[in-house]
Amino acid sequence: MLQKKFKLFLYTALVAPVAFCLxxxxxxxxxxxxxxxxxxLTPLTGGGAQLGRDSVNGLKMYLDEIGYDMAGLKVKLIVxxxxxxxxxxxxxxxxxxRHDKVHMIVGGVMGSTGYALGALANRExxxxxxxxxxxxxxxxxxxxxxxxxxxxxxxxxxxxxxxxAYEQGHRKVVMIGADYAFGHENMAGFHRGFEDAGxxxxxxxxxxxxxxxxxxxxxxxxxxxxxxxxxxxxxxPGPFLxxxxxxxxxxxxxxxxxxxxxxxLPNMGDExxxxxxxxxxxAALDTPKNKAFVKKFRKLHKKVPSYFSESNxxxxxxxxxxxxxxxxxxxxxxxxxxxxxxxEIDAVRxxxxxxxxxxxxxNIYIRKVERIxxxxxxxxxxxxxxxxxxxxxxxxxxxxNPVYSRNFPPxxxxx
Amino acid sequence: xxxxxxxxxxxxxxxxxxxxxxxxxxxxxVCILLIQALIFGILAMGLxxxxxxxxxxxxxxxxxxxxxxxxxxxxxxxxxxxxxPTVVLAILLSAAVAAIFGLIAIRAKGVYFLMLTLALAMVVxxxxxxxTSLTDGDNGITGIPRPELGFDLGIYINLFYFxxxxxxxxxxxxxxxxxxxxxxxLVGIREREERMRMLGYNVWLHKYLAFIFSGIFAGIAGVLxxxxxxxxxxxxxxxxxxxxxxxMVALGxxxxxxxxxxxxxxxxFLRNYVSIYYSGWPYxxxxxxxxTILYLPEGLMGITRRxxxxxxxxxxxx
Numbered sequence: 001m002l003q004k005k006f007k008l009f010l011y012t013a014l015v016a017p018v019a020f021c022l023x024x025x026x027x028x029x030x031x032x033x034x035x036x037x038x039x040x041l042t043p044l045t046g047g048g049a050q051l052g053r054d055s056v057n058g059l060k061m062y063l064d065e066i067g068y069d070m071a072g073l074k075v076k077l078i079v080x081x082x083x084x085x086x087x088x089x090x091x092x093x094x095x096x097x098r099h100d101k102v103h104m105i106v107g108g109v110m111g112s113t114g115y116a117l118g119a120l121a122n123r124e125x126x127x128x129x130x131x132x133x134x135x136x137x138x139x140x141x142x143x144x145x146x147x148x149x150x151x152x153x154x155x156x157x158x159x160x161x162x163x164x165a166y167e168q169g170h171r172k173v174v175m176i177g178a179d180y181a182f183g184h185e186n187m188a189g190f191h192r193g194f195e196d197a198g199x200x201x202x203x204x205x206x207x208x209x210x211x212x213x214x215x216x217x218x219x220x221x222x223x224x225x226x227x228x229x230x231x232x233x234x235x236x237p238g239p240f241l242x243x244x245x246x247x248x249x250x251x252x253x254x255x256x257x258x259x260x261x262x263x264x265l266p267n268m269g270d271e272x273x274x275x276x277x278x279x280x281x282x283a284a285l286d287t288p289k290n291k292a293f294v295k296k297f298r299k300l301h302k303k304v305p306s307y308f309s310e311s312n313x314x315x316x317x318x319x320x321x322x323x324x325x326x327x328x329x330x331x332x333x334x335x336x337x338x339x340x341x342x343x344e345i346d347a348v349r350x351x352x353x354x355x356x357x358x359x360x361x362x363n364i365y366i367r368k369v370e371r372i373x374x375x376x377x378x379x380x381x382x383x384x385x386x387x388x389x390x391x392x393x394x395x396x397x398x399x400x401n402p403v404y405s406r407n408f409p410p411x412x413x414x415x
Numbered sequence: 416x417x418x419x420x421x422x423x424x425x426x427x428x429x430x431x432x433x434x435x436x437x438x439x440x441x442x443x444x445v446c447i448l449l450i451q452a453l454i455f456g457i458l459a460m461g462l463x464x465x466x467x468x469x470x471x472x473x474x475x476x477x478x479x480x481x482x483x484x485x486x487x488x489x490x491x492x493x494x495x496x497x498x499x500p501t502v503v504l505a506i507l508l509s510a511a512v513a514a515i516f517g518l519i520a521i522r523a524k525g526v527y528f529l530m531l532t533l534a535l536a537m538v539v540x541x542x543x544x545x546x547t548s549l550t551d552g553d554n555g556i557t558g559i560p561r562p563e564l565g566f567d568l569g570i571y572i573n574l575f576y577f578x579x580x581x582x583x584x585x586x587x588x589x590x591x592x593x594x595x596x597x598x599x600x601l602v603g604i605r606e607r608e609e610r611m612r613m614l615g616y617n618v619w620l621h622k623y624l625a626f627i628f629s630g631i632f633a634g635i636a637g638v639l640x641x642x643x644x645x646x647x648x649x650x651x652x653x654x655x656x657x658x659x660x661x662x663m664v665a666l667g668x669x670x671x672x673x674x675x676x677x678x679x680x681x682x683x684f685l686r687n688y689v690s691i692y693y694s695g696w697p698y699x700x701x702x703x704x705x706x707t708i709l710y711l712p713e714g715l716m717g718i719t720r721r722x723x724x725x726x727x728x729x730x731x732x733x
Contacts, residue, residue, distance in 0.1 A: 086555055087650045095687060098444035112554040116646055119557040123569075123645065179545075180553035208544065209553050406547060 036073040036323065036330055039096030041082050041089050041107040041117070042132075047210055047235040048084035050263045051109050051308050055132065057301050058309030059106075062316035070320045071328035078102065084109060084234065086116040093120050103330050104129060106315060109308075110233075111135040111154055111182030121146040127333055131315040132308060136185040137403045139359035139389060148340055149359045150315040150352075152389075154182045155189025155404050157257055157278035157364045159391035160384040162193020164278075164366055165254055170194075170226040172202050172413075176217060177231030177256070179206035179406075186231050186256045188404030191411075193391070200413040206406065212239040218247045231256035237264045241271040252276070260369050262306035265376045272376055275369045280360075281307040281349040282367045282378040293348045304375075307349075314347040321345065351386070357395065361388045427586075427673055435579060439572055445688070446571050452683040453575075453582045454639045456676030458656075459663035460589055461632025466661070467669030468593055469625045470605030472525075475532030476660045478516065478539040479509040479630040481652025483637025485543060488556040488647045498562035506634045512539070513630020521622050536657055543649040555648030559641050568642075578639055582676075585632060589672055592628065601625055602670075633660075666707055668714025677715055 042052040068075040080092035104127040114133025121128035134154035177183040257279030283304045297305040322340040344353040350363040364387040367378035486505035490496040520531045561568040667678030690696045
């Protein structure tokens, strides 16, 4: 009797999950016709949570403005948390493609995530729009028709910034930065720009990603340098600048855009004053478009927008424009991509268009942190218009070099 | 595993056959998750050999998993090794690392063993993170090709069958292992180490071999992971992986082998499937752990055992 009951239990235990899965399978086949599904990947938890919040808020702000309607298609936005880890991003991208059947993947933050998603996009033959990841090679040597970039290439702002720094009288610069793809590339851009102009990089210090204790590294900094170039990301800039000021080092602080962007600026104090960084956006940009953008964003989210917000806002607009051009017909993703590449956008950051290698050409602003009415802002002190990822180099010659890395360009003046 | 009873073996085989028959009709995403569950199942079963059968709680399985995965990544992308040499070398490397770490870790017991294995695994993680010329550091290694074995492993259902095949081989091997005299002595060591020593068994050698075997299965799981994911990063050998493996075994039921796989399945599906509908899935997972520890110290597999025991008891009453 009980034996029978046990058997019954066993078979139910076997059959129930199978039936459950089958039911789920049929349920997910129901598909609405007239919608565009965007899979958005961004960190919502962990050290990159603020970057993720700014990103999603920027994207959603545009979608709200258009009432989630793009050229007659209803926008279905599915947001997934990457935890700032490339491996998680790939798993979530697989979910977005297989389970949600998204038309394209948008977002990511880390340069390493960019490379991972680029490889996935190629394998899955899915369009990936890199709105933040600045991994150089995605639009250089690993160029693929499946990867469109609306953000920036990591070394892009560094080339003009290196020239600018030399013109300001800096001759010897020490560099310190996060030891991963984006860090290598971003620092190499400045390295090349600065040395081409005549300056010397005398030291490069690499710190692990997400380091917040710089005690072991600051004593290494060579004191004869005129300036230090610091490339910090996510939660790193605050602790770095505080500890740098406390260490008694007096040299000027330059840096990558992420060292003083608007994700970290509101939480910083006097230690950030005077830090100069280049980027394609500043919340202090003095244009009517940006002023309106900042005003609205602040009203909605009680915070100044960062380039993460601007880039994703612009990306949504870009997708919208491309959909208008194909009249809401998303069945041919290649045609959509072709139209996407032709668009010149009058974006919040300024005019943006795509080069032949699918990376944006846009203004690079040299920004200095100043206190205005009690708040820290990235005041624009110089503008380099229409900067491409290849700066003034010939793309073909440029691409003959290996991708920027720890060892390229070689540090000729490091001892 | 099933105390060697034919009915239990039959049940497991039946489940595997049903799984193989049903999967082609499931959504592709579920198929991907099954692949993950099977891979983690192999990792967890390997750990079960240590934790469940030998009583050694290792918190360092990520090291051998990661070494297997990185070996595949480096050998295939840098040196373009073929499938078989890659797999053999990768598994040998995992075994070698386990053999070295085992020499250090086996000296300790209980919490000290846990801490030692954890520390050793963190060394490997640190290497993957900082030895950038070899591992490309935080970027990870992308573009690992799927093996070419005459059928297209780019299609998930094919990959699923391939991994199911490997899983069955691993399960079979572990089954033979734990039911062999060697496996029996491991249980003896778990229950009463001193007595085993008194009886003349080389306790150290038994533990050491179990440690290496456990590392080998973690390595196999790592190899499959790299081929499935086409991508490895230092995260793949971070402490999270080790902890998760431990939880899988605890959840499914130690010293049951299949329990570890069930634990792996539950965790993979909670994290990747339930999370779609309920963002608070970690609460469910947490509640499950607490429930398991309080009421099911033998894990999910303990449910059937309890039922069976009760059935037997009532039969005696009659």
